[in-house]
Amino acid sequence: MKRGYFIVLEGPDRSGKSTQAKLLKEWLEGRGFSVILTREPGGTKISEQVRKILLDPKNNIERLTELFLYESSRAQHTLEIILPALKAGKVVISDRFTLSTVAYQGYGRGLPIKTVNTLNTIATCGLKSDLIFVFDIPDRIFAERERLALKLSGPDRIESASAAFRKRVNRAYKILAGKQGMIRINGALSRANIQKEIITRVRRLIGV
Template sequence: MKQGIFITFEGPDGSGKTTHAKLLAQWLEKQGFSVVLTREPGGTPFAESIRKLLLKPGENVFPATELLLYAASRAQHTQELIKPALAKGKFVLSDRYSDSTVAYQHFGRSLDINIINELNKIATGGLKPDLTVVIDIKTNRGMDRVSRNRAKDRLENENSLFHGRIRKGFLALSRKEPGRIKVITSGGSIQGTQEKILKITREFLKRKKLS
């Protein structure tokens, strides 16, 4: 059995990545692929319990604590859900993964990148996405979307300077790994953004000889 395909969606809060991960999962299923749609932090019962701790509004969570909790959640998620699904030849689509830790904890919190990289390596067991779609959005626009659509979690309540650093982090990562990380600007209609994602996905599937 062939190894599955791991695709992640990244981007600032309010970018629409959750919506577009769901839409791509639906499209892939229509093409006949078996798909697992998941998210971080979370994805398994244990990891979801860590998610509640991390995102609870009003909690004073120190940056190092935050980093370690994300790593714990990711380790459980990777071993319990992602790797077994990939071993069965499935497509796994995750709303956030290890790139988010670099963006939030290094660019956002200024934690040591070497420590973050080492923790990510331990938590993922060396697993890297085959394709990462970063949906970019201007910071103020993303925050406005979040405010309109839902109650903010602990991280969404951070100020615009913090979220601006995160956006810059994702763009920096895309410049470092342009082969894996593809950036799409969130603007206009959901359908328009999804068409851009489908174009990238079709090209990716063609390279993998899956289309």
């Protein structure tokens, strides 16, 4: 079976994931690759509907319900978008994937990591990514970017969660970035320097 490549960008809000996902897509397309850029939660019609429930500040969601909503959205996303694209030999870039659930629902909400990992495996049919970039930004820069962004629009449900929760999530990403198989990205670097680092790894993977 011909197989494409699956590249994941992870990290806290405003660490630069979406910026780099877009740059990487453009770079790959410039080299003739067929690229699907997708995101979680979301990526399909059903998953985008689940995303709305998850991010609506009016919703009071139990952490276990939240976990299942993320995983149900992921199952649909994996089956409808990611697996068929990989089978067709495309490069799939996902802005967030399973590690986000480890960080937010595991470390952040305090659900057992083992449970999160088990559900992640079920929801993804055991799919493993080829590269996982984990963005890590200093708290000071995180606060600065947050101030700027909240001036433009109000916070969503996750963004308005307690400061303690968000601190646990940011700390989780620092820990997770150092784990085996993860590529730590210093989100404080310039866009161009981060892109260079990402492209070096991607070149090595795809052999161009």
